[in-house]
Amino acid sequence: MTTQPKIHVSDLNLYYGDNHALNNIHLDIPEKSICALIGPSGCGKSTFLRTLNRMNDLIHGVKITGKVLVDGQQIYNQDMDVASLRKRVGMVFQRPNPFPMSIFDNVAYGPRIHGIRKKSELVPIVERSLRQAALWDEVKDRLNKSALGLSGGQQQRLCIARLLAVEPDVLLMDEPTSALDPISTLKVEELTQQLKERYTIITVTHNMQQAARISDYTSFFLNGQLVETDQTDRMFTAPSDKRTEDYITGRFG
Ligand SMILES: Nc1ncnc2c1ncn2[C@@H]1O[C@H](COP(=O)(O)OP(=O)(O)O)[C@@H](O)[C@H]1O
Numbered sequence: 731m732t733t734q735p736k737i738h739v740s741d742l743n744l745y746y747g748d749n750h751a752l753n754n755i756h757l758d759i760p761e762k763s764i765c766a767l768i769g770p771s772g773c774g775k776s777t778f779l780r781t782l783n784r785m786n787d788l789i790h791g792v793k794i795t796g797k798v799l800v801d802g803q804q805i806y807n808q809d810m811d812v813a814s815l816r817k818r819v820g821m822v823f824q825r826p827n828p829f830p831m832s833i834f835d836n837v838a839y840g841p842r843i844h845g846i847r848k849k850s851e852l853v854p855i856v857e858r859s860l861r862q863a864a865l866w867d868e869v870k871d872r873l874n875k876s877a878l879g880l881s882g883g884q885q886q887r888l889c890i891a892r893l894l895a896v897e898p899d900v901l902l903m904d905e906p907t908s909a910l911d912p913i914s915t916l917k918v919e920e921l922t923q924q925l926k927e928r929y930t931i932i933t934v935t936h937n938m939q940q941a942a943r944i945s946d947y948t949s950f951f952l953n954g955q956l957v958e959t960d961q962t963d964r965m966f967t968a969p970s971d972k973r974t975e976d977y978i979t980g981r982f983g
């Protein structure tokens with residue numbers, strides 16, 4: 731493989747004060763693939779996800795060493811434009827967090843911040859983003875209604891539409907379906923697989939079936955270490971590390 735990975739992580743360490751939360755992480759993530767991060771609570775999955783768009787910068791007392799390259803560019807360099815990084819590498823959280831405003835305004839929020847003001851330019855962006863998030867048909871007649879009136883699953887897809895509106899190329903998802911019912915979960919899973927055609931996706935999940943269903947690669951974290959990464963089908967049939975096997979067969983975690 732000579733093609734450059736979309737994301738390259740090497741020798742990555744992160745400390746919250748004295749807590750060494752990420753220990754020498756190495757990982758390459760190819761473009762337009764889905765990588766699932768699995769592992770017990772507190773092992774560093776969310777922390778790792780946040781290192782990929784420098785969201786940990788916002789936490790007091792964090793120290794980070796090592797390399798994270800996105801498209802070959804070291805994002806921890808002094809001269810990195812962090813706002814533009816976060817536009818390229820967007821994040822979806824466990825609890826859907828729509829803003830208390832209309833559906834339209836939620837999706838138009840990012841483009842407006844980036845200087846697009848004309849309604850005639852915003853309308854097609856909002857429609858495209860809602861279509862890509864597989865939500866358009868459900869909301870097209872109520873775009874001016876409050877986003878808070880949507881179901882949890884619709885709200886999560888709205889949050890995904892809000893990200894897509896600023897045209898990122900990497901999507902970070904931190905347990906995006908753990909607060910959703912099974913049908914909404916399935917919709918978000920289907921959506922994630924469609925989005926893979928255009929985006930590189932890294933998703934944290936506690937649901938082994940979900941990891942197996944949707945991801946191309948799986949990385950298993952334990953106590954701040956990345957134990958192993960493999961193609962998902964191989965990881966779930968023949969893990970190479972005993973600790974991975976114990977975890978995926980439900981012996982701990
Ligand atoms: N904002 C924070 N400040 C200090 N320590 C944190 C913070 N977030 C997480 N940690 C610590 O880092 C470790 C990994 O946590 P986290 O990344 O949230 O794990 P996971 O997402 O796998 O459950 C834990 O020991 C946790 O207590």
Ligand SMILES: [Mg+2]
Binds near residue numbers: 775776777904
């Ligand atoms: Mg977490």
